[in-house]
Amino acid sequence: MYRSSAPKRTGIYRVKGNINDFQLELKLRHVSEWLPVPKFEYTGAKVNYGDHYPESTSTSGWSDCFIYVPYEDQYGNNYYTYYNYYNPGSDYPGSSSRATSCSSSARSGRSSFYSSNQSELIDQQQKQQLTGETGFHALNPELCNGATANVCISWQQKCFSREELQRYGELNNCQTSLQRRYHRWTRDIVELQQRYQLRVQHAEQKQRVRRRRQNKTSKTKSKSSPLSEFSVEAPTALPEDPDFATRTCLIHTLINADLRELDAGDPQLPAEAHELQQQGFQLMYIYAQLQQDMLLLCLRYDPACGLLYVYPDFSLSAEDLEYVLQIDNDCRQLYAYGFENVTVVNVLEQDHVESAAQSQRDAELELELDWDSLPGSEASAEQLVNYYQQQRSSESAQRRLLQFQLPPKRMRRVVLLLQLHEAQHFEYPNVHVRYYVNPPSHTILEPANKHDPFPLRGATATCVAGGAERLAHFSHCWQLTLLCEESHQPHQLLHIYFEVISVDSWQRERCEGYAHFSCSLLAPLPSGVSSGMRLQCIRPVGSWLDALNRYFIGGRALFDFVGYFKSRSRENMLHNRMELGRQHVMRSTGTLLFSVQKLQQRHQQFGYYLLQEHSNDDDDNYNDDAAAPGCCQLDPKPKSSVSATLQEVMSAYVEARERIEALLGTATLP
């Protein structure tokens, strides 16, 4: 029996444990055959009505309201047709061809008052609708035949729509690592579809053989009943497929990783999604690809508070199908759906818990997990409180652990906190410092400000009257974040070049000196660097003509100081001021006070200190993307110690290839 949709409310749930364990079961069913209400279509206040106005011509069957009425014929077939509200004997002219099973008697009484052009146009539209309906029916035969789509969806699980399947099925369309990962996942669905197609062909083959045998036997028998001559060929029985929703891409999801790739104004993106993402929510939208894309439910998770917002709220049981979708096409389509939370609480085996507890007893002191069952009925109130407090603390600890941004596997994140404090003892005042950072090769820069066109260079403010006798205070600090390989060579250094420039009141720029600082990314910094070190600046001596130029005209000579510092560090040549080629003869000028602090972060399995669970999706651990479904699955053993299957080796190869591509900055490797 058709009933109206349950009221939609937002459910707010506090997530205990790992949000990635969250699962929901979704059921969707087509219920349009339950439609009991006639449909009224208003075509506008028009001309005369034959029955009410005798002066109107009998051929004018023009009417404004039509009733859509299902009925049953003598053979028990369900038919439907449109009847005029004012003249029930007349049929709605435009609905006859759409109502494919409309009776001929009703059609005979139809009067044509539309012009031929109009009728052609309507026919075309109806054909289009028909093909759309039949297309939908062909794509979703099970759903249209009344089967219930049943899908189990995990948190941030990607389900593809048909368009996405087509898009990501082509490797050429996949540019980013996420798209390439999607491309690998689409293979499973394509394989599922191919397997189903084979089963259908096999069933058709069987049907054909059976029919041939029946024909042979019918010839031998006596003449059959006349009805058998008009019997409609029975459709091929489709093989049963309980997971047809996955195969037909009926349910698809838009997850956090997709939302990041979409621009703010993208039509696919829900209106509030961008804003919610800015606020730090993790989002997930679940759609049904029906006659049009319909949003079934919206999930958003607030990692800071550990709250999950579900709209509409969970049903008590997915079987209830308490929410109703209504699609108004040529006829009203009704779908009912329901979903429930089916998160499985993983109960670890006692042996596993004991062995893990022994190996990590020290580490678990502060995050001690209590996997015992609930205290018995004889437990005191204090014991109960302790039990729930322990559970809450362990769950909150787990939740927090899973949210820290980690570098990709086999890479290290190096954070440099750099600060230029002051400068003094230069020839002219009004100095400012420009700096250029040259990171070692095979490192990836993570810019703090993505809109900054030059993240590796910068300048301090100009200190008026400072830099010569008076101290020039800069107090300029900036942060540099780099990703480098674990096997990064220590001799590959990060270089920072400084150029001190003075600007006088006539806006003449003069170079006051160059300085250079280098450090290894992975080795510890020299002592004293973090508190501040004085960098001695130098500049070329030049000839007497250069000195005159510098005094009267100013200007910065084109001196390749980067090349100079590189050659000095490489060749270790001795230069003196008496040599002929004086381009490498330098003089000391002022000093810069500069400090560096460094932090390193290595990739560490999530929940390193916690008890562990099993992961069945290795691929998702590649990225630091917290949205990936399996990225926070815990592994009891280090990855290297796990026996490598062929699939693991292949996935490791793909990861390595993507990482090398990212490092080299090339699109694809041959």
Add this chain to the structure above:
Amino acid sequence: MAEVHVIGQLLKAVDFDEPHLYCKWSLQSGNAWRLVQGEVQGQTHVSSHRLQNSSDFAQPIDIHLSTAALQGWPRLLVEVYAVNVLQQCWPVGYGFAHLPARPGAHRLEINTWRIAPSTWWQSIKEKFGGGGAALHKTDLLYSGVERYKLQTRSSGKIIVELNLIFRKFEEYGVEFK
């Protein structure tokens, strides 16, 4: 999430030309950082010293932060203001410093600068009338390649003493070296 406790005091301002000073301070960090408890900004009282060129503040700082990433490491912004007998106040120093990246006790000396007067009249006004130039847009305090166009003048120093406690960083593989 990893946590950082910042406990200390904004000790004093030294080497400023003006005698009566107060200081506004704020802790700025990236999007991954969250304030758990405490205040990330504050203002000291007006202070002066009769004998020395310094203003003692001893403003306590007690902040508890949590973070989900290393990006946007917090930095301390100080703004020093001078006050004259007419109760007019104007900025006489801006300064930045990163929070130290190692746990323990630290003493920070934050060099400050102020906006240089661009005209002769402004410098006269600053010297006698009170009120130097101030930044109209505070985002100029931060970064940019064109930053050298900002004309500043060296000012005094702010001394800050901090004790830092880092928690759970080692669980995410963070090393301080």
